[in-house]
Amino acid sequence: MKHLQDFAYIEAVMRAGSIRKAADDMNITASALNRRIQRFEDEFGSEIFERLPRGVRLNPAGELLVQHFRVQVSDLRRVQSQVADLSGIRRGHVSVACSQALIPYFMPEQIARYRESHPGVTFSVSVRDREAAERDLSTFRSDIALVFEPVLLVDFEVQMSVPQTIHVLMREGHPLAEQPVLRLRDCLDHPHVVPSRQYGVRHLLDAAAARGSRAIAPVVEADSFDFMRHYVLHENAIAFQIPIGLRVWPGSGMVVRPLSGRDVPPGNLLLGQMRGRTLPVASARFAQSLGLALEALT
Amino acid sequence: MKHLQDFAYIEAVMRAGSIRKAADDMNITASALNRRIQRFEDEFGSEIFERLPRGVRLNPAGELLVQHFRVQVSDLRRVQSQVADLSGIRRGHVSVACSQALIPYFMPEQIARYRESHPGVTFSVSVRDREAAERDLSTFRSDIALVFEPVLLVDFEVQMSVPQTIHVLMREGHPLAEQPVLRLRDCLDHPHVVPSRQYGVRHLLDAAAARGSRAIAPVVEADSFDFMRHYVLHENAIAFQIPIGLRVWPGSGMVVRPLSGRDVPPGNLLLGQMRGRTLPVASARFAQSLGLALEALT
DNA sequence: GGCCGGTGGTGCGTTTTTTGCACCGCTTTT
């Protein structure tokens, strides 16, 4: 879209922190980029960047402007999507930011199912921790977020909430596998693997351990649930995860048991978008379809 | 603003109904304009005009696009206004659509008072009947509307409502001037001058007359309240108007009496903006100031 | 202190884009 080129350049300069670096990124001369920005500032009626000895940085006016442009770009995409919708061919693009737990099973299934009936719709999926997911929404980098226990910033508008009890994951034959429901204190007596601090599962575990005057003493701390799933097969340790990211079948060598709700309250898997934003048709429909699928889980 | 030039051309074509006429209006060649539009449609991904034998017309996609652009332009103005605001100099432009009754006294006073404390803010005032005022809001031609008894379309967001009893205006010495409050049936027995049908005052009078099984039989019907005010000085007739547009002083030769609320319920003078829109700083502040002034009226 | 690398800004010739003109094919109006 030609008339938003200036914004692309402004955003590049903002990211690079200097006109020359941005010019390099955008395959253009620094002089040309410099003049574009000067011309824009002139037309806009105010400087957008403050000139520092080592480069440039957005000033408050620039911050306002960039936010305006982001809204504008997202709104234009929505219009294009609506137009494609009324011309009969369901096209569009949906960008989803989601927690790791949804990567192996839930999201692939949902996207594949949606694309079956709407082959023209394309997707981009970003794995994000709960904080980054919300930031992606408010910078319009993602349309939809599906996050476990988000920090719940003001910009996050919840569309659906599904409780998820934390489960314990272990190798077959592990002593804890004999009980149907596990207590946290028993778990902490065994070697355990936990996710790093930015994740909701860890957050809940930390809080619960503190309440029980116990400390989490992980043998391994990781930021990949995929890693943790595989790790318990090698060392006889336990891992923690929410059930939506788990499929255990006979012969897989793994066992899953829920943690008692008395120790660790269930966390919430939240489906949401940016507050007040009107989503493109495709994104709105997909979000709706996600909502139905989540409802069926409970 | 350079990057919205395409929109200016598209809007011109929309208004003119043909590319050649629009090109003439915009002081450009038809071929250049034609190519601009073709290029835009190409980038946008869909045609936005349907080509007719006698010109072009927006198709549904174009309607969506134009609406998007209008929001965008208004939003950009808001950003510019915010920027001017944070740079210390209170500048900006406020556009108001209002009913005729506010033209002689209320609006001039309010605008002058506001400009006393904010000399950098400029104004445009449009006299609009109630339907046109609301249309102006939804096409972003006006920021604020102050209308008597609007039709209340969905886009109109009411910020303040002030009841206004319809008053009867007559020459000194008119027989009706002896009563402090007038009944509608008595008024209709005398020669009367009424506003034309698009106005709120007429609307209320028509409804009330129908309820009383009486018919309005005006000797003159006019669309200018200024005209009607002056007319009663020449013929011994009565006119109807709301008090906010009236100032009667001893020696002016005019008398004003309220209509009984039993016959004609008071109408409402509504202050409003487009639903969901974030106004520029200057407009928002002026609307607030208008609200206070209206509140003081009651 | 002086040099060096990096920054934003500018004058000027060159390249790319946009425009204007003349014209085409078409439909409706006269």
Added chain:
DNA sequence: AAAAGCGGTGCAAAAAACGCACCACCGGCC
């Protein structure tokens, strides 16, 4: 049948954007 509109197109001219070389400036470093 002619005339008057209309949108669309090829081509040369005009305008805008660009790239290059260069300037002034600042901060760190020898």
